Amino acid sequence: xDQVTQSPEALRLQEGESSSLNCSYTVSGLRGLFWYRQxxxxxxxxxxxxxxxxEEKEKERLKATLTKxxxxxxxxxxxxxxxxxxxxxVQVEIQGAQKLVFGQGTRLTxxx
Amino acid sequence: xPEVTQTPSHQVTQMGQEVILRCVPISNHLYFYWYRQILxxxxxxxxxxxxxxxxxxxxxxDDQFSVERxxxxxxxxxxRSTKLEDSAxxxxxxxxxxxxxxxxxxxxxxxxx
Numbered sequence: 001x002d003q004v005t006q007s008p009e010a011l012r013l014q015e016g017e018s019s020s021l022n023c024s025y026t027v028s029g030l031r032g033l034f035w036y037r038q039x040x041x042x043x044x045x046x047x048x049x050x051x052x053x054x055e056e057k058e059k060e061r062l063k064a065t066l067t068k069x070x071x072x073x074x075x076x077x078x079x080x081x082x083x084x085x086x087x088x089x090v091q092v093e094i095q096g097a098q099k100l101v102f103g104q105g106t107r108l109t110x111x112x
Numbered sequence: 113x114p115e116v117t118q119t120p121s122h123q124v125t126q127m128g129q130e131v132i133l134r135c136v137p138i139s140n141h142l143y144f145y146w147y148r149q150i151l152x153x154x155x156x157x158x159x160x161x162x163x164x165x166x167x168x169x170x171x172x173x174d175d176q177f178s179v180e181r182x183x184x185x186x187x188x189x190x191x192r193s194t195k196l197e198d199s200a201x202x203x204x205x206x207x208x209x210x211x212x213x214x215x216x217x218x219x220x221x222x223x224x225x
Contacts (some may be wrong), residue, residue: 031211032211034213034214036216041201041219041221042218042219043116043203043216043217043218043219044155044203044216045216046213046214046215046216049213051211087155089155091211091214094168095168096167097160097162097167097168098143098160098210098211099145099157099160099168100145100147100155100157100205100214101157102154102155102156103154104153104154105154
């Protein structure tokens with residue numbers, strides 16, 4: 001069964017304190033790994049797509065990396081506005097149809 | 113920047129009533145999805161739709177659920193007879209091509225009483 005596990009469930013940091021979020025996965029037919037940001041009561045907002053091991057993507061204070069079994073979202077010198085839930089999802093393909101399988105998310109709080 | 117839109121943002125209904133959730137995907141996208149998120153839980157896949165037919169559906173998507181693309185712009189999810197456990201946020205998503213990013217709408221919060 002396709003499975004995505006994120007850790008930690010919640011993380012509280014001080015402004016400027018860098019850290020990493022983990023996403024480990026066991027899937028068949030991986031067709032990409034996606035990171036989304038979700039604010040309370042809103043829809044997932046796209047951040048990054050990674051397709052192959054060794055790939056890295058960066059955007060402002062965020063950097064996503066991918067290995068064969070896990071992905072990391074590194075946050076450097078975070079600000080309070082980076083507080084959100086960060087969702088990891090893998091795109092899997094079954095008989096030609098693709099869908100996203102999500103982890104439960106990491107709730108990140110950045111204190112000023 | 114193009115975005116997925118959903119209406120209504122909130123819907124309250126009585127158990128057993130029918131509801132229709134509406135979505136306008138990004139205009140040049142060809143693949144459409146519905147997901148749901150029960151409060152405090154993971155985002156779960158419901159159904160995918162391409163070329164005017166369902167391409168995959170989850171175990172959650174039983175006979176009470178249906179999807180339709182009634183015209184060139186709208187994509188709807190109908191729940192025929194709502195249950196208490198259907199209370200959740202429902203997200204529509206779309207993507208342009210296979211393997212590309214799925215973009216999500218803001219969601220409809222459905223509350224079944």
